[in-house]
Amino acid sequence: xxxxxxxxxxxxxxxxxxxxxxxxxxxxxxxxxxxxxxxxxxxxxxxxxxxxxxxxxxxxxxxxxxxxxxxxxxxxxxxxxxxxxxxxxxxxxxxxxxxxxxxxxxxx
Amino acid sequence: xxxxxxxxxxxxxxxxxxxxxxxxxxxxxxxxxxxxxxxxxxxxxxxxxxxxxxxxxxxxxxxxxxxxxxxxxxxxxxxxxxxxxxxxxxxxxxxxxxxxxxxxxxxxxxxxxxxx
Numbered sequence: 001x002x003x004x005x006x007x008x009x010x011x012x013x014x015x016x017x018x019x020x021x022x023x024x025x026x027x028x029x030x031x032x033x034x035x036x037x038x039x040x041x042x043x044x045x046x047x048x049x050x051x052x053x054x055x056x057x058x059x060x061x062x063x064x065x066x067x068x069x070x071x072x073x074x075x076x077x078x079x080x081x082x083x084x085x086x087x088x089x090x091x092x093x094x095x096x097x098x099x100x101x102x103x104x105x106x107x108x
Numbered sequence: 109x110x111x112x113x114x115x116x117x118x119x120x121x122x123x124x125x126x127x128x129x130x131x132x133x134x135x136x137x138x139x140x141x142x143x144x145x146x147x148x149x150x151x152x153x154x155x156x157x158x159x160x161x162x163x164x165x166x167x168x169x170x171x172x173x174x175x176x177x178x179x180x181x182x183x184x185x186x187x188x189x190x191x192x193x194x195x196x197x198x199x200x201x202x203x204x205x206x207x208x209x210x211x212x213x214x215x216x217x218x219x220x221x222x223x224x
Binding site for chain 2: 031032034036041042043044045046049087091094095096097098099100101
């Protein structure tokens, strides 16, 4: 059973068009939910770690929130350089379990 | 800070040969390193967890005799793909967990392996 599910698989946005990505998880006793950005042919780049429901973190145009069953990554007024695949992962059983990712394309 | 390097960044080899990939934490010590594999348009799949000075722990379905992992120091882990075949072609990514942390991981840039 998948522990981490991300939606949508792909998202095409116009520059400036805000949107949200979803990450739902089924593990109990969450010990950390991570968001990463991955550019083609590169390793994941750390964005945020969230630990408890209600927690929020921001970085430039990105804001991550966490509830008891899901996390959202909000992209506000995106720019073309925000185009990437965004990966969500949960820390469980001493390792990270990744979702399949959401590929975001921002058109100028 | 928290930089992880991988070498080589890409490699092409003939079927049946072995390939070694290095993963180094450049500015921190890492008791634990992780090796992932990523196929095109798919997410990262954990292959094994490597602890300095001890044997690696492999995920279910990963052949430990084919993917040899050595974590000889607090800054270096190596993955050797033995007798590589075309189906082993993939993007291999390592990550390192700082000794001071229990769940942070910093990822390397990845190694693209193509087996002809």
